[in-house]
Amino acid sequence: MxxxxxxxxxxxxxxxxxxxxxxxxxxxxxxxxxYDKALAKPLxxxxxxxSEELERLKSDNLSWWESIKRVLVLGExxxxxxxxxEEGKSDLVTSEAVLNAEKEIxxxxxxxxxxxxxxxxxxxxxxxxxxRLNVLIQASKEHRVNRLINKxxxxxxxxLKIIKDVDLSREEYLKNNAHTSRYDTxxxxxxxxxxxxxxxxxxxVIMAFIG
Numbered sequence: 001m002x003x004x005x006x007x008x009x010x011x012x013x014x015x016x017x018x019x020x021x022x023x024x025x026x027x028x029x030x031x032x033x034x035y036d037k038a039l040a041k042p043l044x045x046x047x048x049x050x051s052e053e054l055e056r057l058k059s060d061n062l063s064w065w066e067s068i069k070r071v072l073v074l075g076e077x078x079x080x081x082x083x084x085x086e087e088g089k090s091d092l093v094t095s096e097a098v099l100n101a102e103k104e105i106x107x108x109x110x111x112x113x114x115x116x117x118x119x120x121x122x123x124x125x126x127x128x129x130x131x132r133l134n135v136l137i138q139a140s141k142e143h144r145v146n147r148l149i150n151k152x153x154x155x156x157x158x159x160l161k162i163i164k165d166v167d168l169s170r171e172e173y174l175k176n177n178a179h180t181s182r183y184d185t186x187x188x189x190x191x192x193x194x195x196x197x198x199x200x201x202x203x204x205v206i207m208a209f210i211g
Contacts, residue, residue, distance in 0.1 A: 001133040001189075003030065003210050008110045008132040010122035012182060015166045016144030016159070018199045019137030022192075023118035025203040035109065036118040123187055124178040134187060135206060139194040 001007050009026065013019020020036055027034035106125050109115055117126070123134040139147075141163070148159040174182050185191055190209050192202050 001210060002131055003114075005131050006110070007114045008122075008126055008129050009116045009206070010126055010132065010134045011116065011118040011137060012121075012123050012135070012188070013118065013137035014139060014144060015163055016147045017137045017139040017194050018147060018202070019194075020118050021199040022137055022194075022202045022206075023116050025199055026206055027116040029203060029207055030114070030116070032114045032116060033109075034116045034118070121174065121178065124174065124180070133206075133210065134189050136182075136185070136188045136191045137194060137202065138191065143195050 001009070009023075009030075011019050011023040011026075013022070023036070024034050103125050106117065106122060107129070109117075110126065110129055123136075126132055141160075144163055145156060145159045148154060148162060149156060152159075154162075171182055174180055180187060190206065192205055194202060197205075
């Protein structure tokens with residue numbers, strides 16, 4: 001990746017690893033915008049769905065590429081572009097349409113400005129963008145559990161359940177839709193294990209890798 005040209009850095013991360021914070025610190029160091037859940041807002045507006053509904057759709061054990069397998073009934077204020085409707089059923093939208101909208105949003109951002117994007121399956125969606133760096137932030141189960149306990153004030157049992165559920169959901173989504181595993185290191189240029197590191201130190205590792 002050439003940081004002197006327009007670039008995109010994608011941060012995929014395990015829940016509880018601190019990857020989102022790493023991405024935010026990295027963006028500050030590079031002087032570029034940082035995006036994560038904020039990307040859901042344009043999707044919510046386009047399809048008149050809240051973020052929870054969108055995440056449920058994305059985590060469903062079905063393929064984004066099978067256009068008729070899954071549809072969501074839209075509200076009366078839903079997007080009116082015919083590109084996002086199943087033919088013959090104007091009140092329905094396919095899951096593929098949501099993915100297409102997400103791709104449009106990510107690419108429109110990347111074309112306009114250099115940025116750091118955490119999550120949103122950006123490493124896969126931005127696969128065709130020429131000047132990019134894909135980073136995976138990982139951590140041991142113990143590290144992740146302790147971070148969730150401290151951050152959310154929950155029990156160890158609750159933290160373990162949340163991690164298990166989120167890991168399964170994210171892995172199924174990528175396997176079904178991108179036909180890859182989030183743990184396949186071939187998807188990334190750099191993999192960082194957070195054990196023994198602060199988020200600042202991890203961001204510095206990425207800065208040193210960029211050069």
